Amino acid sequence: MAANSSSPADSSSSPRPHTYTIGYAMLPNKHDTFVQPSFLDLAARHSVRLEAVDASRPLAEQGPFDIIVHKLYGQAWRAQLEAFSALHPDVPVVDPPAAIERILDRFTMLDVVAGLGVATEGAVATPRQVFVADAAALACDDADAALSGLRFPLIAKPVEVDGSAASHDLCLVYRREGLRGLREPVVLQEFVNHGGVLFKVYVVGDHATCVMRSSLPDVADARLHDLAADAAAPFANISLLPPPAAGDVEMPPQDFVNRVARELRRALGLHLINFDLIRASDPDGDAKYLILDINYCPGYSKMPGFEPVVLEFLLELLRNRPGHEQPCPALALARV
Ligand SMILES: Nc1ncnc2c1ncn2[C@@H]1O[C@H](COP(=O)(O)OP(=O)(O)OP(=O)(O)O)[C@@H](O)[C@H]1O
Numbered sequence: 001m002a003a004n005s006s007s008p009a010d011s012s013s014s015p016r017p018h019t020y021t022i023g024y025a026m027l028p029n030k031h032d033t034f035v036q037p038s039f040l041d042l043a044a045r046h047s048v049r050l051e052a053v054d055a056s057r058p059l060a061e062q063g064p065f066d067i068i069v070h071k072l073y074g075q076a077w078r079a080q081l082e083a084f085s086a087l088h089p090d091v092p093v094v095d096p097p098a099a100i101e102r103i104l105d106r107f108t109m110l111d112v113v114a115g116l117g118v119a120t121e122g123a124v125a126t127p128r129q130v131f132v133a134d135a136a137a138l139a140c141d142d143a144d145a146a147l148s149g150l151r152f153p154l155i156a157k158p159v160e161v162d163g164s165a166a167s168h169d170l171c172l173v174y175r176r177e178g179l180r181g182l183r184e185p186v187v188l189q190e191f192v193n194h195g196g197v198l199f200k201v202y203v204v205g206d207h208a209t210c211v212m213r214s215s216l217p218d219v220a221d222a223r224l225h226d227l228a229a230d231a232a233a234p235f236a237n238i239s240l241l242p243p244p245a246a247g248d249v250e251m252p253p254q255d256f257v258n259r260v261a262r263e264l265r266r267a268l269g270l271h272l273i274n275f276d277l278i279r280a281s282d283p284d285g286d287a288k289y290l291i292l293d294i295n296y297c298p299g300y301s302k303m304p305g306f307e308p309v310v311l312e313f314l315l316e317l318l319r320n321r322p323g324h325e326q327p328c329p330a331l332a333l334a335r336v
């Protein structure tokens, strides 16, 4: 087990509290919002220090670390983490790269939902979707076969989620002509009317916080047949728009949010995710809520009160490591 070895001799009578080191590896934009001085101060008060990992140097030569938290992409980084884990099997890597990989593909990321208890009970579903490897298939007369019976409007989403701005360039497609020019490989997903309101659920271990965000407005049937209007409309980062007025929207019940969050993160084997939830305006069948998107290690700075929640999660991980002897102080927080 890696432990912090740099503990200078302490001349006072009470033993110096053990300091834990969390190595974090993330792109500068995430780092700037996540690792703010207020978070470093709070962590320091609980004997935790955060240390930036230099991803260009072998991870195994850095540290020692008690936990690694990361959000970087690519095979080279994955190989680094695997080499580190082979050397330090007791140091938690949050989260394991193999589990993250599953949600870096928009076609497979939602597969997990069908197996959740909340889904088998009919409370949650996902939109119908197809994977299109060859956009030419969409331009030909046989496009209906490629669409497997999906109904317009559709949302076109790049398959790969790789942290780039382009991976968030989506397109709302109203009719067939709008499919021309889409860049493959692409996922086509049925757009589901939901009153223009999105619920984003931030999950940190056993803790879930649901916030309301703006979404795309409902699409009326008449819009699909309006040949004078554009056949498709590109969009990106819609959820960064100001949220709707809080009083006008009924939030999903917290018990329900907790349950979906718990089942989802356990099924995925991930601790740090958020997911997008909508309430269908005109549900087809019994499922009222749909999960649209799952993100690994999202922008927690946009989650109200994230700092104590993230710190308590890290402390809990430290407490639960095999063979750890030193008590880590707890923060009092509500749990899922
Ligand atoms: N099937 C759908 N039906 C209705 N609205 C949708 C659907 N898919 C996506 N949206 C809307 O488009 C937004 C962006 O889609 P999505 O979340 O898949 O993209 P993203 O770029 O991965 O977003 P994020 O920034 O959360 O990672 C959603 O938050 C939601 O507002």
Ligand SMILES: O=P(O)(O)O[C@H]1[C@H](O)[C@@H](O)[C@H](OP(=O)(O)O)[C@@H](OP(=O)(O)O)[C@H]1O
Binding pocket: 029, 030, 033, 161, 162, 163, 164, 200, 239, 274, 295, 296, 297, 298, 299, 300, 301, 302
């Ligand atoms: O690094 P990529 O793969 O682009 O991930 C993004 C997620 O997809 C978004 O969901 C995050 O924003 P939200 O916290 O609003 O979901 C967004 O948060 P950020 O912009 O604060 O980092 C990113 O984490």
Ligand SMILES: [Mg+2]
Binding pocket: 276, 293, 294
């Ligand atoms: Mg999303």
Ligand SMILES: [Mg+2]
Binding pocket: 293, 294, 295
């Ligand atoms: Mg996403």
